[in-house]
Amino acid sequence: MLLDTFSRPLRNLRISVTDRCNMRCRYCMPEAEYVWLPRASILTFEEIDRLAGIFGGLGVRKVRLTGGEPLLRHDLPTLVRLLARHEPLRDLALTTNGILLARHAEALRTAGLRRVTVSLDTLRPERMVTFARSGRHAEVLEGIAAAAAAGFESVKLNAVIIRGHNDDEVLDLLEFASSRGIEIRFIEYMDVGGATRWDMGQVVSQREILEAVAARHGEVTPLREDDWAPAERFRLPDGTIFGVVASTTVPFCRTCDRARLTADGTLFLCLYGERGLDLRELLRLGAGDEEIAARIAETWSTRTDRGAEERAALPDRGVLHQIDSLRADPRREMHTRGG
Numbered sequence: 001m002l003l004d005t006f007s008r009p010l011r012n013l014r015i016s017v018t019d020r021c022n023m024r025c026r027y028c029m030p031e032a033e034y035v036w037l038p039r040a041s042i043l044t045f046e047e048i049d050r051l052a053g054i055f056g057g058l059g060v061r062k063v064r065l066t067g068g069e070p071l072l073r074h075d076l077p078t079l080v081r082l083l084a085r086h087e088p089l090r091d092l093a094l095t096t097n098g099i100l101l102a103r104h105a106e107a108l109r110t111a112g113l114r115r116v117t118v119s120l121d122t123l124r125p126e127r128m129v130t131f132a133r134s135g136r137h138a139e140v141l142e143g144i145a146a147a148a149a150a151g152f153e154s155v156k157l158n159a160v161i162i163r164g165h166n167d168d169e170v171l172d173l174l175e176f177a178s179s180r181g182i183e184i185r186f187i188e189y190m191d192v193g194g195a196t197r198w199d200m201g202q203v204v205s206q207r208e209i210l211e212a213v214a215a216r217h218g219e220v221t222p223l224r225e226d227d228w229a230p231a232e233r234f235r236l237p238d239g240t241i242f243g244v245v246a247s248t249t250v251p252f253c254r255t256c257d258r259a260r261l262t263a264d265g266t267l268f269l270c271l272y273g274e275r276g277l278d279l280r281e282l283l284r285l286g287a288g289d290e291e292i293a294a295r296i297a298e299t300w301s302t303r304t305d306r307g308a309e310e311r312a313a314l315p316d317r318g319v320l321h322q323i324d325s326l327r328a329d330p331r332r333e334m335h336t337r338g339g
């Protein structure tokens with residue numbers, strides 16, 4: 001097993017297949033314009049497939065396809081089919097905003113995708129217009145229904161909760177999910193690259209979320225079954241299970257086994273990481289699998305990242321990157337490195 005300097009294994013790889021998105025959520029892409037990765041730099045399916053095989057050989061067992069919005073990448077089921085052939089990659093998942101999911105859910109399932117997570121921050125279509133500059137709320141709901149019907153091993157919902165925007169919907173979102181037999185995870189607003197409107201006052205903490213749920217539903221019991229999962233899961237008296245990802249107020253870097261591959265083939269070891277390893281260059285200069293594996297292993301074994309813990313320790317925590325710094329290097333954006 002490949003371990004970093006804090007004995008964290010490399011087991012989990014998030015692969016961003018595009019930096020493009022068809023929404024503009026205020027916690028991720030609030031600006032009017034963006035600098036995009038050059039098209040020629042985007043990894044082909046064959047290049048992603050080759051890297052996935054190398055990562056599988058290094059101990060990665062879970063792959064999650066992200067973006068941007070991954071379903072904007074043409075013919076994504078073909079990539080899923082390629083990745084599903086790698087025996088070590090036992091868990092193949094997708095995070096999507098759901099807009100295009102209804103038309104692709106069955107093909108993705110048939111291709112070998114096991115799990116789907118759909119972002120749903122509001123149940124109010126008009127609020128999605130202001131929150132994410134998208135009027136396609138009905139398509140997101142159709143996508144969730146299609147995923148639930150397609151036979152995936154799991155369908156989950158993610159909701160980023162921001163004070164003053166959707167913190168009055170925690171209970172409604174929980175009810176929406178539980179009435180459909182779907183698990184929802186509430187995510188604290190994070191100060192990652194791209195969150196240029198972030199401030200601590202807008203963060204709705206795990207504690208507040210649990211208090212709101214307990215006030216309506218009674219005792220909230222923590223389930224402590226997987227220390228390596230980002231979400232802490234809870235059970236309600238009626239059996240409903242939900243999760244909270246408390247990355248901002250209760251960071252979990254000590255159990256972080258995740259690496260991130262941007263759409264242009266840069267490997268980052270942390271959502272907050274400043275420098276990445278350029279795997280595209282290695283691929284395109286003709287490096288062999290063993291050489292690439294050795295570079296990844298060397299990089300992971302010297303990993304010291306614990307970005308969220310370091311941010312939490314700051315006395316005066318503000319925005320991570322200003323707009324100029326994001327424009328100078330779009331790989332700093334969460335939508336580029338797969339949040």
Ligand code: SF4
Binds near residue numbers: 272308
């Ligand atoms: S901040 Fe970095 S090290 Fe910490 S959990 Fe997130 S990705 Fe992992």
